Amino acid sequence: MRWIWIDKFVEFNSGQSAVAIKNVTLAEEHLHDHFPGFPVMPECLMIEAMAQTAGILVGEAKKFQEKVILAKIKKCVFFDYVKPGDTLKIEANIESIAPEAAGTTGKITRQEQLIAEIDLMFSHIDKNLGGKKFPEENFVFTDTFKSLMQGITN
Amino acid sequence: MLEVKDMAMSRDEIFQKVQEVLVDALGVDEDEVTAKATLMADLGAESIDFLDIVFRLEKAFAIKIPREELFPAESLMNNPELISNGKLTAVGLAELRTRMPHTDITEFQKDPSINKLGSLFTVNAIVNYIDIKLKK
Amino acid sequence: MRFILIDKIVLLETGNRIKTVKCVSLAEEYLADHFPVFPVLPGVLLLQGLIESASWLVRETENFAHSMILLEEARNIKYKSFLSPGSQIEYTVDVKTIEENISSFTGIGISEGQEIVQGSFGLRHFNLADKNPAMAAVDDIVIENMKKRWWLLRQ
Numbered sequence: 001m002r003w004i005w006i007d008k009f010v011e012f013n014s015g016q017s018a019v020a021i022k023n024v025t026l027a028e029e030h031l032h033d034h035f036p037g038f039p040v041m042p043e044c045l046m047i048e049a050m051a052q053t054a055g056i057l058v059g060e061a062k063k064f065q066e067k068v069i070l071a072k073i074k075k076c077v078f079f080d081y082v083k084p085g086d087t088l089k090i091e092a093n094i095e096s097i098a099p100e101a102a103g104t105t106g107k108i109t110r111q112e113q114l115i116a117e118i119d120l121m122f123s124h125i126d127k128n129l130g131g132k133k134f135p136e137e138n139f140v141f142t143d144t145f146k147s148l149m150q151g152i153t154n
Numbered sequence: 155m156l157e158v159k160d161m162a163m164s165r166d167e168i169f170q171k172v173q174e175v176l177v178d179a180l181g182v183d184e185d186e187v188t189a190k191a192t193l194m195a196d197l198g199a200e201s202i203d204f205l206d207i208v209f210r211l212e213k214a215f216a217i218k219i220p221r222e223e224l225f226p227a228e229s230l231m232n233n234p235e236l237i238s239n240g241k242l243t244a245v246g247l248a249e250l251r252t253r254m255p256h257t258d259i260t261e262f263q264k265d266p267s268i269n270k271l272g273s274l275f276t277v278n279a280i281v282n283y284i285d286i287k288l289k290k
Numbered sequence: 291m292r293f294i295l296i297d298k299i300v301l302l303e304t305g306n307r308i309k310t311v312k313c314v315s316l317a318e319e320y321l322a323d324h325f326p327v328f329p330v331l332p333g334v335l336l337l338q339g340l341i342e343s344a345s346w347l348v349r350e351t352e353n354f355a356h357s358m359i360l361l362e363e364a365r366n367i368k369y370k371s372f373l374s375p376g377s378q379i380e381y382t383v384d385v386k387t388i389e390e391n392i393s394s395f396t397g398i399g400i401s402e403g404q405e406i407v408q409g410s411f412g413l414r415h416f417n418l419a420d421k422n423p424a425m426a427a428v429d430d431i432v433i434e435n436m437k438k439r440w441w442l443l444r445q
Contacts, residue, residue: 069333073333
């Protein structure tokens with residue numbers, strides 16, 4: 001199981017908004033535990049898909065110099081469940097951004113149907129966790145994530 | 155179209171909006187958000203919440219709140235000239251008064267321990283700050 | 291890799307409260323990606339620990355009446371500290387309300403005296419047969435499987 005919950009970006013407006021998609025497939029092992037007999041995408045992984053879309057949007061706004069991590073799920077609401085065979089569209093917007101944190105809003109849809117609304121807060125950990133030291137390299141934005149950006153940034 | 159800043163907002167109106175912001179940001183009940191309630195001890199706010207609150211206040215009142223203007227704890231606490239034996243010195247207190255005119259330091263100055271700095275961050279302090287900011 | 295984010299139930303008060311424990315191990319595959327050189331349990335999986343804890347409380351309280359128990363909303367889920375391999379986390383979930391098809395909770399996760407995650411959330415519970423009677427057999431299969439897992443967690 002890889003910890004990548006989006007498949008590609010379809011839109012990217014630096015510093016403002018981004019749209020990514022995720023395909024849901026029976027090939028994903030975790031679906032068979034959630035639940036055995038009727039697989040549905042766990043809501044927490046939809047939140048992660050949004051966190052990755054929004055997190056990359058926030059990270060790119062600072063040229064991936066900051067280690068951007070999820071600090072708070074402000075609010076999330078789910079309107080329907082998602083099954084293998086579905087394609088999700090994940091749209092994220094930067095609402096606020098400061099040196100030490102950022103706030104995003106967003107929604108997940110499946111063919112125009114609203115599946116979820118998710119608002120998040122990210123922390124730039126090198127600027128925040130007073131005293132705590134982290135490895136210097138940016139372990140948050142690995143090459144895998146950066147490769148999702150190829151060909152898409154304006 | 156009038157900007158929010160140009161309309162004179164009454165203190166009550168400011169309080170209502172600040173209350174809404176805190177209820178949303180901290181997940182507390184409206185009746186917990188009294189004027190004297192402290193953000194940290196009474197309402198359970200932590201550092202990420204402070205940032206969330208600043209973002210929401212900026213949006214609610216259409217103003218910019220520079221880092222360290224509303225809650226200048228970090229620069230006060232990390233300056234060795236202002237602190238001695240874990241308490242703010244006379245210079246430190248003077249600096250506090252200048253930097254945080256929106257807070258009431260009467261009680262705090264009786265025992266200006268830096269551990270108690272958080273007690274200055276009350277709902278009232280936020281309302282005062284917004285009031286001052288909107289009048290400028 | 292299995293998608294189960296708690297390991298055992300240590301306390302259960304029907305309709306009121308549940309405490310569960312999860313052990314974190316480098317054997318968990320996603321840690322290799324989250325993050326390289328700094329493995330920590332992803333925040334959403336900490337939330338999943340709270341969700342699973344609450345779900346078992348609902349299943350036990352309503353006597354496994356529903357197959358599907360899903361997150362409906364979450365608010366102010368705060369991540370206060372990191373959880374590393376070799377650590378254990380204890381989740382405590384308290385009921386605000388449990389009704390037939392919805393429930394709401396507050397939850398907290400603590401490891402070695404340190405708060406890791408905290409917040410409020412609500413679940414919805416239903417059977418697929420509610421909308422499509424032909425799915426009753428599927429509901430039965432899911433419920434049977436979840437009962438088996440229940441006995442594993444309560445050992």
